[in-house]
Amino acid sequence: MAIGLDKLLGDLPTHLTLYGQRSRVLATNLANADTPGYKARDIDFRSLLSRAAGEQLTLKTTRSGHIRAASGASRPELMYRNPTQPSLDGNTVDAQLDKARFTENAVRYQATLRFLEGKFKGLRLAIKGE
Template sequence: MPSWIDNALDLHAQAIAVRGRRAEILASNLANADTPGYKARDINFRDVLAQARGGSTLHTTSERHFTSASSGLGGGEIVYRTPNQASLDGNTVETQVEKAQFGENAVRYQASVNFLNGSIKGLMLALRGE
């Protein structure tokens, strides 16, 4: 595939992949909301996408930012979410927060799909000479 096609589609394709992986992680958090000792996980979309594109990552400047955990997702880090209110059984999943994050991620996933579709349509028009 020519590099100009890669350039036109690459960002949106990577964004879709990262958002898809994030949806899996958030769904896992919701599924384990009642599991004692389960630690809510997430990924920092901007950091993972920057790493995928070969850029630099952001650094935390506050104790309320995500904290490091295990690596995953092609060089990106899966991080543990710091709860607003800790539960007695050690579970850090806050159902309302997870549902809000899942919903926001779903909307952004759909936006990335729409952008990718628009880019493909634009390339098809250009290839046809219209």
């Protein structure tokens, strides 16, 4: 009985990709914390994840005239954040908030890596017959 790697890993690779994209956006916010007029951005992780899950359920086209589903999980929609305390220079970065979000995102990324590591470890043990 063959099990596909996609079934074994589930959504974990997609999660890693999305966490990586969010890390880049949050790091950009932190790097521009002192840039006048910079608008802080973030990624709506939940909507991206649900959109990515929907893309995994691809529809089969049986004729050339059928419309294909659009794919867009690889390009996140960036949202601009409303500041709780706007600065006088127009910068909307809240460094403390972005540091906390970046740290939380990094912890989630590491946890996902650990889950993947466990999946591969189990697969390796199954292959070895242990």
